[in-house]
Amino acid sequence: MNSFRSYFENPRNIPRVFWVLFGLAVLLTILRPVLPAGLVRIPEALLAPWRDWIDVAFNFIRGDMESGRFGLIYITRALTGVLEFVLNAVANVLYGKRRWPNIEQIPWSVLGIGITVMAYYLGGWRLALLSAITFLWTALVGQWKLAMETMNVILVAAPMGFIIGGLLGIWSWKSKRVEETIKPLLLVMQVLPFFSYLLPAVIFFKVGPTAATVATIAYSLPPMILMTTIGLKKVSPEVVEAGKMAGCTRWQMLRYVYLPSARTEILVGLNQVIMLCLAMVVLTAAIGMPGLGAKLLAMMGSFKLGRSFEIGVTIVLLAVTLDRMSKAWVTKQPEHFEKGTPWWKRHFYFLLAVGAMLVTYALAQLFGSMKPVELTLWPISEFNLPQYMAGVVDEVHRNESLSQSKPIDKAMRSFLSWDGVTAVTTSIRYFVNVYILVPTEKALLYIPTSAFILGVTAICYRLGGYIPGLLAFIFFCIVAQFGYWDRAMLTLHSVFTATAIAFIIGSPMAIIAARKEKWANRMIVVCDTLQTFPSYVYLLPAVMLFGISPVTVIISILIYTMVPVIRYTIEGLRGVPPELTEAADMSGATRWQKLFKVQLPLAMPTIAVGLNQALVFAFFMVIIAEFIGTRDLGQEMRKTLAGTHLGWNFVLGFSVVFMALTFDTAINAWAEKRRKLLGLS
């Protein structure tokens, strides 16, 4: 066994083995017309009933309330009650849902001003401005309730994700065994399609906000766990020793030494939790969770461009505000107060926030009761701003919103139906469809399963070595066994074509940007901002331009994956040690020679990491694109949500997981090897 493995690990044999495997794959493909059917696709009869097996196991664990067989569901249903209570209480405060504590909703202006003061404290006037714009926009275009329905879940899910993730992070830092167990689980969780979070959540926690919250929490856990563990590991040993010498007990050590010293990483984890919560909560529209996500889905479905656009803007503004504010908190270092600073000065911002909120609240009470105020909002010449603001300071009623969805809609439609635009979009659509999508899809579906498995194994082996090759083989055999091969191929097809086009368009942009420090920095900022957008909103521009078509799917994945492609290419190029580029200059290399002979090869490991991220993103987006209508795994997964067949759902979900992990492992192994070889790590 060992000599078997060492044969494959010997660098001298790698090319030979690769060509044998790859050649075999090509041969099988050529011979397809004469191949026995079993090699082309695994016959139904040979497929193991994975779905049923998983269902049996799952039903056993779940238990059954009707027949009274005890199981997990008893516990989760009890928790559902608690969770529902908490959600309702928060909902009562946020948008006046009639539940305990039965106080009125907080006026949008009160919440807005409080958070804006907080933003000012954390990040100065720029952040305050951003926060103010977000609140004004959301309320005045009449999306306050939608936004609060979404925030309701985030406000409950994010703290819980933070706490649970933090605790798991501490546990995996304490125990090597836990860490080893959690690591592969986290890998799987990061590529598990969100539908596979949703169905178990629905089964165990009832449809609606409760299930949405649970799925959102689960989805946000991985980075929190990782960041907590990393942070705790990084605490300087002398600080730890100082704690020990002070006579800390173990609990004191954790509470007073480790956790505060790991503050930065833990808060970065919190930032990730919040962003993932937002990304997920809009997706929970798929299980009937009301809010921004559901509305956007509905509006996009009926092609109401104006409304879709406005909701998209709200989601983006919320995302950017949440991201910037939590990041500002990370970098906010405590400042000391001079001795003898009075109490009110030490708590100035807190008092300011409270004061401003009280004043706004009083105004809201005062003017809110004077409703209805007759207002003519448009055209702007008759617009009376103070009067209007007074009228809506408490609540923006339907007829008072400044929403311009109709005009926007009209403008967009006329823009889109403008001949120049239609000419461009139709020709892109035609070109992409006819010359790229259709032929590649046909080719991919033509390849026999056996040949495909061999080919992927060969490539992963070539890239990463023995282990990635072996994993590729096992993983794709499992995917084949799961019995959704054609759908899996369609998913892969979208992922690959979109990522490839993203590279073709993105890398030149990145290469040009990387030539000047200033452009590069700007580009990175743009990428960072784009990355905070919930992936869902990327559907919007694609749908607007290309309607509902296969090209739209590719375009939305493409836009989304372009971000890591550009980002990592720039970082890779910037990371090339300056001595080397200077050396190239000195030896008289032209700009192109320098780029291709020195910079790109050295940047390759980083670019590969970008490719890897792009693929992970693509696997995520391709499932979301199901909302537009696809024929792949995502579409099938959507159907599973209607029932309780977890087996069905998981077989589909894990088909995606195994495919994604195959490429993840191989590319990472390659990048790692390459980095060592170049002496970069």
Added chain:
Amino acid sequence: MSDNAPVISAKNVWKLFGAEPEKYLANMPEGHGFDDIRADGYIAGVKDVSIDVNRGEMLVIMGLSGSGKSTLVRCFSRLHEITGGTIEIDGQDIMALSDKDLIDLRRSKMGMVFQSFGLLPHRTVLENVAFPLEMRGQDGHSRRERALEVIKLVGLEGREEYFPRELSGGQQQRVGIARSLAIEPDIWFLDEPFSALDPLIRREMQDEFLRLQDMLGKTIVFITHDFDEALRLADRIAIMKDGAVEQCDTPDQIVLNPATEYVRKFTEEIDKARVVTAGALADASITAKGATVPAQATIKELAASLVADKRAEIPVAAVDGTVVGGMKRQAALAVLLGDAA
């Protein structure tokens, strides 16, 4: 426990770094040197060290970077679990202490100043200094009082509310010193405590230190790279190389009778006249007459009278006036001119 029993007593202490140090040490062949151990993939941080520190004594540890000074001190405070040997503090084997007893010991008896300060970044100066008091559950008011007291002692008044990153290296170091003093430890470990201070404050701190030592009679283990500092402070100096203590003796003995070639080389550069006292050169068998010189005076201090005094043998008197012996003028001059030993 009698008063002259050693406070710290280390016997054949080993500290090896590596995969399975205990197992390795048990099977290690006799006479394996530092390099042999390293060739086997282990690092001997502390190698077979036996040393006693007496009550109220100030032991200074010196040696090149990486010679194991910090490691030895960490063994004394059980920040490292030792690989072999025993360490007793006040007659109690510290390796046998339970977690709780160890915590109690550290809370009540030990203070330590760290080479790179080890301040808690999220706490102000005041909170850092009060930290050990807080950990042992002292109430807020008395904790603050005590912390302010030691902060004043190290000259950081007015900086109580600063955070460590707002302080210079020297100020941070003083916070570390103040923190270690807060609980009034009996045993005080100091790992290059003055390394980041400027010469002026350094001198001040040394004086403060000697005063404290006189007043409180603490037992101190002190690491430094600075020979002048060692000479000013030390009752005894231990010189380490590759984890082992080459010699542990009073300063003048180290200078006059280096135990090994390494110690001789190490002390070569020092001006011996500043270390060696008349008492160290006095020979009880010599009975000289006339005016005496004080035994505790260094040869350097006696330089002027030595040049003028033409007697071949000069009587040396202890502090109380009794003559302890005679000193050969020739020997004293040799020390003064730097070609003794």
